[in-house]
Amino acid sequence: MPDDTNDFNDFNDFNQQIIDEFRAGRGRLSGMFENARLILLTTTGARSGRPHTTPVGYLPDGGERVLVIASAGGSPRHPAWYHNLLAHPEVTVETGAFTYRARAVPLTGEERDAAFARAVESDPGWAAYQEKTSRTIPVVALYQAGDGGPGDINAGSLVEAIKVVHDAFRHELALLRTEMSGAGSALGAQLRVNCLTFCHGLHNHHTGEDTALFPFLADRHPESAPAIARLREEHERIAALVEELRRAVDGTAADPATARAEVERLAGELEAHLAYEEEQLIPLLT
Structure with missing residues (x-):
């Protein structure tokens, strides 16, 4: 029987390097994972009861959940993290900017098949993994626990939190632009979901600022009224652009060129808005 201890240790070291870089960069990675959609998933060991953290690829799936795929690179066996969440469905998700508790629910039947088809549409590598193994690769939905907010911000102060959240939107926007630039003659279902998920998160963020952060600052800094008024107006303009993007990606007959143009319009407005907000509020x- 071959001794694969070194291979196992090398794999663990590789994963730990990704975890360390992910946390240090709050979700940003370099090299082969620079444009990858990754989260850190912490499960509880099915037998040991100890926490285990694993970098996994994910699919945006609207505002309520994300999807992860237990491919294990096409291995004949499910990955350990999948067995762990079957035994202990309560997990922790790190997105880079946020950390939150979630409930893991494996998808079944047509729902699983449709989700996996979307994954293959966005990256044919998932199909290659399925072809390598006789097992049906599971797709798992991670539903955020609690009040449905974004989770705990990985920041030590309000100033740092603003920068972290803004950088998360910049990073997500960069991923979306990269994905959109690769769209062919048809706008894929997963790309539409990615766009709509981004829109949902941006709407929630601006709503939170309008109802909490801006009144807080206006009360303590009356001199900030002109800047806050401008930021509120920019929120309205961005909301209108978000609605235009929603319409551009809605339906199977969506035109990729129109969608790309709407993403670029939104990107220009949003990047300028984030920079002005940091300049004025920090x-x-x-």
């Missing part, structure tokens, strides 16, 4: 909070 000095008030330091």
Whole structure:
């Protein structure tokens, strides 16, 4: 029987390097994973009861959940993290900017098949993994626990939190633009979901600022009223662009060129908005 201890240790070391870089960069990675959609998934060992953290690829799936795929690179056996979440469905998800508790639910039947087809559409590598193994590769939905907010921000202060959240939107926007640039003659179902998930998150973020952060600052810094008024107006303009993007990607007959143009319009407005907000608000909070 061959001794694969070194291979196992090398794999663990590789994963730990990704985990360390992911946490240090709050979700940003370099090299082969620079444009990958990854989260850190922490499960509880099915037998040991100890926490285990694994970098996994994910699919956006609207505002309520994300999907992860237990491919194990096409291995004949399910990955350990999948067995762990079957035994202990309560997991922890790290997105880079946020950490939250989630409930893991394996998809079945047509729902699983449709989700896996979307994954293959966005990356044919998933199909290659399925071809390598006789097992049906599981797809798992991760539903955020609690009040449905974004989770705990991985920041030590309000100033840092603003920067972290803004950088998360910049990173997500960069991924979306990269994915959109690769769209062919038809806009794929998964790309539409990615766009709509981004829109949902942006809407929630701006709603939170309008109802909590801006009134807080206006009360303590009356001199900020002109800047806050401008930021509120920009929220309205961005909301209109978000609605245009929603319409551009809605339906199977969506035109990729139109969708790309709407993403670029939104990107220009949003990047300028984030920069102005940081310029105006961060000095008030330091």
